[in-house]
Amino acid sequence: MIYALPLLAPAILILGAVLIHRRPDVPPDVSPARNARLAEGAALLALAVAVVSMGILVALGAGDSWLLGLFGAGLSVRLDAVSAVMLLLVAFIGWIVVRYARTYLDGEARHAYFTIWLLGTLAAVLLLVQSGNLVQFIAAWIATSLCLHKLLLFYPERIAAQRAARKKFITARIGDAALTGAGILLVAAYGTTQISAILAAARLGEGGSLAVGAAAFLAFAAVLKSAQFPTHGWLTEVMEAPTPVSALLHAGVVNAGGFLLIRFADVMLVSPLTLAGLALIGGFTALFGGLVMLTQPAVKASLAWSTVAQMGFMILQCGLALFPLALLHIVAHSLYKAHAFLSSGGAVGRVAAIRRPGPVAVPSLANVGRAFALAIAIYGAVYVGTGALIGFGAKSPQAVALGAILIFGVAYLLAQGLADAAPRALTQRTALLSGVAAISYVALQRIAEWGTGAALPLTPPPGALEWALILLALLSFGLVALAQATLPLWSHHPAAQGLRIHLSNGLYINAVEDRLLRGWSLGAKSGKGETQ
Amino acid sequence: MKVQNHAGFSGPHLELIAASETASRAVPPLWPLASSVAVNPFLGQSGQSLAATSALLSRVAGVPATMPRAWYAARIESGAITDVDLDAALKAAADGPDSVSALRAAAAAPDGEITALPTVAALAARASGIDWPGLIEERIGAWAAGYFDEGQALWQVTPGRGAYQSWQIFASRDLTPEIAGLAGFAATVARMPDSARTALSEACDALGLAPGAAPTYFHQLLLGLGGWAQLARQKLWEAELAGGTTPVTSDLLTIRLIWEKALLLRYAPQIGAEWAEICAAHTAPVALSDVQIVPCILQDAAERGAQRALAATLLSAGETVAEGRPSLQAAFCIDVRSEVFRRALEQVDARVQTLGFAGFFGLTASHRAFASDVEERRLPVLLSPGVSSSAISADADATDLAAHLAARLAARTQRAWGRFKLAAVSSFAFVEATGPVYAGKLLRDALGTAQPPAPGARAPHLEGDLPLEAKVAAASKILHAMSLTDAFAPLVLIAGHGAGVVNNPHASALQCGACGGYSGDVNARLLAGLLNDAEVRRGLAVDGIDVPPDTVFLGALHDTTSDTITLFEGDARVSDGTLRYARDVLAAAGVLARGERALRLPRANADGATLVARGRDWSETRPEWALAGCCAFIAAPRSRTRGKALYGRAFLHDYDWTRDEGYGVLELILTAPVVVASWISLQYYGSVVAPDVFGGGNKLLHNVTGGIGVVEGNGGALRSGLPWQSVHDGHALAHDPLRMNVCIEAPEEAVTGILERHADVRALFDNRWMHLFLTDASGAMIARYSGDLTWEDMRAEAA
Secondary structure: OHHHHHHHHHHHHHHHHHHHHHOOOOOOOOHHHHHHHHHHHHHHHHHHHHHHHHHHHHHHOOEEOOOEEEOOEEEOEEEOHHHHHHHHHHHHHHHHHHHHHHHHOOOOOOHHHHHHHHHHHHHHHHHHHOEOEHHHHHHHHHHHHHHHHHHHOOOOOOHHHHHHHHHHHHHHHHHHHHHHHHHHHHHHHHOOOEHHHHHHHHHOOOOHHHHHHHHHHHHHHHHHHOOOOOOOHHHHHHHHOOHHHHHHOOOOOOOHHHHHHHHOHHHHOOOHHHHHHHHHHHHHHHHHHHHHHHOOOEHHHHHHHHHHHHHHHHHHHHHOOOHHHHHHHHHHHHHHHHHHHHOHHHHHHHHHHHHOOOOOOOOOHHHHHHHHHHHHHHHHHHHHHHHHHHOOOOOOHHHHHHHHHHHHHHHHHHHHHHOOOOOHHHHHHHHHHHHHHHHHHHHHHHHHHHHOOOOOOOOOOOOHHHHHHHHHHHHHHHHHHHHHHOHHHHOOOHHHHHHHHHHHOHHHHHHHHHHHOOOOEOOOOOOHHHHO | OOOOOHHHOOHHHHHHHHHHHHHHOOOOOOOOHHHOOOOOOOHHHOOOOHHHHHHHHHHHHOOOOOOOHHHHHHHHHHOOOOHHHHHHHHHHOOOOOOOHHHHHHHHHOOOOOOOOOOOHHHHHHHHHOEOHHHHHHHHHHHHHHHHHOOOOOOOOOOOOOOHHHHHHHHHOOOOHHHHHOOOOHHHHHHHOOOOHHHHHHHHHHHHOOOHHHHHHHHHHHHHHOOHHHHHHHHHHHHHHHOOOOOOHHHHHHHHHHHHHHHHHHHHHHHHHHHHHHHHHHHHOOOOOOHHHHHHHHHHHHHHHHHHHHHHHHHHOOOOOOOOOOOOEEEEEEOOHHHHHHHHHHHHHOOOEEEEEEOOOOOOOEEEEOOOOOOOEEEOOOOOOOOEEEEOOOOOOOHHHHHHHHHHHHHHHHHHHHHHHHHOOOHHHHHHHHHOOHHHHHHHHHHOOOOOOOOOOOOOOEEOOOOOHHHHHHHHHHHHHHOOOOOOOOOEEEEEEEEOOOOOOOOHHHHOEHHHOOEOOHHHHHHHHHHHHOHHHHHHHHHOOOOOOOOOEEEEEEEEOOOOEEEEOHHHOOOOHHHHHHHHHHHHHHHHHHHHHHHOOOOOOOOOOOOHHHHOOOOOOOOOOOOOOOOOEEEEOOHHHOOOOOOOOOEEEEOOOHHHOHHHHHHHHHHHOHHHHHHHHHHHHHHHHHOHHHHOOEOHHHEEEEOOOEEEEOOOOOOEOOOEHHHOEOOOOEOOOOOOEEEEEOOOHHHHHHHHHHOHHHHHHHHOOOEEEEEEOOOOOEEEEEOOOOOEEEOHHHHO
C-alpha cells in the first residue's frame, strides 16, 4: 500500500482548496493572509510527499498501488522513474507558483478564487502524472484543462482573455476526445485499464492494429495539448491571465503532451509511422516557433513562442523515440521557463544592459563556418572523452543526431566569440562556455538514460524512414542554425524584412483562428468601440 | 487635389498639417522605462482650467478629469470636506450651483453621462459587429512594438526609417486586416503617398474633415493610441530640447487616419451620414456643463479641506533647533519620501540638521557607469546636460583599467550567453544543457535571497577640464541655492536616493525623478567630491563661504524601499568617531522611518522590519508607496517644519528669502523643482481619476515590450502613467487625488514678479493645476494666490 502514498499530494491540495473555498472572504485584512498561508502550506506538503515518493522509488524500486475503485476505474498509482520525476517537478514548480501568487495577487478581489483553481489545477496534474490506470489518467487530463480554463478567465471581462480561453477550450475538448478514443482502443487491445500491464504487453509487441490506432490517437492528443502547429494559438495569448498562470503551464500542463507520449512510450513504439508524423510536426513547430520568437518585441510573447518551439523539440524527441531525453527536456525546460516568466519584470533592466558594453561584434560567414567546425570538434572530443571515461553506452543514431543539432546551437555561442571584432579574451570565454555547455548536455543526457533505463524502452535501430527523418532534421536545423548565426548579415535585406513581418504575425494562424471563431466580433457586453 | 511636394499644399491642408503638429503637443510625453520620470498627463492642457480639460477629455476620451461624485460625497460625509470648504469653493467658481445645499445635493446626485464622440472605427464597429477599434489598437501596437524596440527581439526591424515609412512597409504586407474582414487594406496602404504629410492630407480629404474639426479629432486619435503616441511625443521632446524636431508623432496620427479612411470607405453607406454629423460636432467648441463644473467645484472644496489640515499641521508646535554647531548635516532630495527619514533623523538627535534640495544637487551630469558606454542623463528632463562624468577617471591606474576591461568582458560574455539563450536553434541547446540550474534560481528568488543591483562601488569623476573658476562658481551657486553657506557640521552628508527593487518593470519610477529616473548616488558623490576639493574651498572662501577645514562632505544613498543609507565611506577621509556616530544615528532613524511607513504598507509587520527584505521579493507589486499621497511643496527654512509630522506627503525645499538677494534662488525653485513636483503630483492625479487613459494598468498582466514600456497581456496599447497597484492597495486608494499646494515663505511681490516673468509657471497656478500660498516665519499660511497675479489675504480667515 506504500505505493499509494503519492495520492496524498493531490489530496492535500484539494483539501486546501476546499478550506479556502469555505471561507473565501472573511474580513478583507484577515482572509488573504490566512488563505495564502494555507495554500502555501498545502503546496509545501505536496512537495514533501513528492520527495518521499522519490525516496520510495529509490529504496523499493518501481511498483503499482492497489486500485481504490471498481472495474478498473478509480484511483491507483504507478510509481516509476517517469512518474516520480514528474511528481517532483510539478510539486516543486507548483510550490514556487503558489508562493509567488501569495504576494503577487494580494489585494485582488478574487485572490481566493485564483488560489482555489491554482491548487485545483496542480492537484489534477499531480493525479495525472501518477496515474496507475487509464480512467484516472483521462479524468485528470480533462480536469487539468477545465481548472486551467478558470484561471485563463481570471479577468472574465477582458475580451482578449476570452479569445485566448475560447481557443484553448476548443483545442482541449478535441484533445480530450482523442485521448478518450485512445483509452477505449487501449482497453480493447489489452483488456485492462492498468497502465503498467498495458505497457508490459505493448513491450512484448502485443496489441495489433488496435494498439496502432491507440498510438495515433495518443499522438493527436499530445499534439493538441502541447500547442503544436497549428494549434499553438492559445499559448501565445495566455499572458492575458496573471503572470503566475504562465509559469504554472510548465508544471505539467502544456508539457503534458510530452508526458503522455513518454508514459505510453511502449505503445507509441508499436507505430513507427505515428512516431514519424510526430517527428515531422514537432520538428516543424520547433523551427517555426524559434523563428517567430526572434521577431517578438514583447518579453512574454517571446517566451510564449519559445515555449511553442521547445514543445516542438520535445515532440520531435518523442518522435525519434528518444523518450529519456524528452523527459530530461521537460524537466530542464519547465524549470527554466517557469523562472523566465516569473522574472519577466526584469526585462527592462536586461534590455538596458545589452547596450552598456558597446556594439555587438558581428561574425562573418567565415567566422560562423569556423564556429561550426569547432563546435563539432568540441562535441566529438566531449563524446569520445566521456565515452572513454564511463563507456559509450548504447548510443543510437537518433541520439547522436540530436546531439549534433544541439551542437549547432552551441556554434552560435562560439561564433559570437570568433567574430573578427571580438577581443581574444571574449573568444576564450565563449569557447570555455561552449565546452561547459557541451559537457553539461552530455552528462545530463547520460543521467537521464541511466535513471529511466528500467522505465522506458530503448530507442529502436533506425529503418529507412527514421534515417530519412534524421537527415531531414539535421539539414533543417542546421540551416536555421546557420541562418541564426549569420542573422545580422542578412536580416535587413528587404526580402528578409518582408518575411519578418509575416513571421512576427505567426504566419497568421491566430488571425485565421480569430476569424473562424469570430474572435473580433463584438459580444453583447463589449462597449469598447465607444471609448475609442 | 493630389500634391507632390510640401510647397504645393493647399490652404486647408496646411491648416490640417498645423493641427496635427498642435495635436502632437496635446498628448503628454512618455519616457522609456529604463529611466522614466513622472509626467504631467495634462501637460498639453496646462493653459486651460480643470473644468475645460475635463470637458475636452469627455469629448475625446469619454472620461472626466475628476473623481466620481460619490467620492466627493463620501468626503463630505466623513467631514474631510466641510460647509466652509464648499462655500469657499462655490465663491471661487465662476459658475455652479446657487448655494452650499444645492452643491451638497449635486454631490449626492449620480454622475452625468459622458460619451466620447465616436471615431470612424467606433462607428464601423457598431455597423459591422467587428471590434475595429480593438483590432486597430492591436495592429498598430504590433507594428509600433517592433519599431520602437530597443533590443528585446534578436531580429530587429530595419532601423533608420521614419515611422510612417516603416509602418507603410509593415501594413502593406500584413495580411491580418484582410483576414479580419477589411479587404484590400494592404493594397490601399501600398498606394498611399510616400510623404506622410501628403498621406495625411489625402486621408483627411477622404474623411471630409474640415480644418475646424481637426483639433479635437486629432487629439482623440492620438490619445487612443495610448503610450505609443506619448512615446513619440517624448522623441519630439528630446529632439526639441536638442534644437531639432521630428515628425514621428504626426506620423502616428497619419497612420491612424489611414485606418479611419479605409473603414469609412468600407462602411460608407451605413455610417457616412452619421460621420458627417460627428465631423460637425468636432467643429463646435468644447462646451462646459454641470457634468464637468460640479465635480470641479467639489474638487476645489476637497482641496480646501486638505489645505485646512495642512495649515493646522504647519501651525502645530514644532521642535526647536539645538544651539551650536550641528553634529551632522544631511542634505536629502526634496522627494516626499525623504521627509519621513529626515524627521526621524532629527528626532534621534536634536543636534542633527537636515536640508532639502532637488536630488540632482545642481549637477546636470551625463554619466557613464563602470564598464558601460551608455550616457545616462542624470538630471531633470527639463534640462540639458552641463557636465559629464564617468565611474573611471581619466588618470586611472593599471589596476583600475584592468578591472574595467574585466568588467566589460564579463558583460560581453553575459550578452553573448543571453543571445545564445534566445536564438532559434541554440535555445534548445541552452535548455538541455543548463535547465536544471534553474531549480536553484527558482529557489533563490522564491526565498528572496537575490540582491537588487547595488550602487556602483567606484566614485564618479567629473570629466573634461572644467576650469577651477567654473567649479568654484558651480559650488558656490549650489550652496547658495541650498541656503547652506555657514555653520557647517564636521560631516555633511549629500544623500541621493534610489530604490532597491527586483523584477519590477517600473523600477525607474521609484528612483530619483530629478536624476532622470536613475538613483541619486552619482550626483551626490560628484557634489561631495567637488566640495571636498581644497582648491574649490579656497575659491569659496573668496566668495565668502568659509568651509571649516575639519568639515568633510560625503556622498550617500538613501534606499527608499528599506530606509537604509549607504555611506560612500571610501570617497573621503572621515574620522572613525564621526563615521561611527553617523552610522548609529542613521540606523536608528531607519528603524523609526520604517515603523512609520509600515503603517501604510499592506502586509508590513508593525515594526517595519520586513521592509528591509521587501525590495528583494520578486512577487511584490507594492515594494513601497513611492510618492503616493504627495500633496504639498514647502519652500522655507527647515525650522518652520521641523518636528511637524507631514507623513511623507510634502516636498521640503530649504529656502531662506532673507539671504536671497534679487530672488534668483526663488526663481530657480519656482521654475524647476516646483514644476517637476507638479508633474509628479498630476501624474498621480491623472492615474487615479482616469486610470484607463492615464494609468499604467494592472501589474499582474504587465508584459514588458521592447525594453521600453508595458502593455497589458497580449494587448497592443502601450501604457503610460502609474500602475493601479501603485495608487491602490486593493481596498482603498493610496493617493488622494488632490492638486498640490505650494507654500513659499517669501515676500508677495517677489513671487508675483517671478510669475510675471514666467508665463508657463503662471499658467499652472492661474489654472489651478497647483495652489500657491505664502507662509510666514511661524509657518502660517497667510495668503492664497487667486490668479491673475492677485492674492487673497488669509489672515482674516484664520482670525
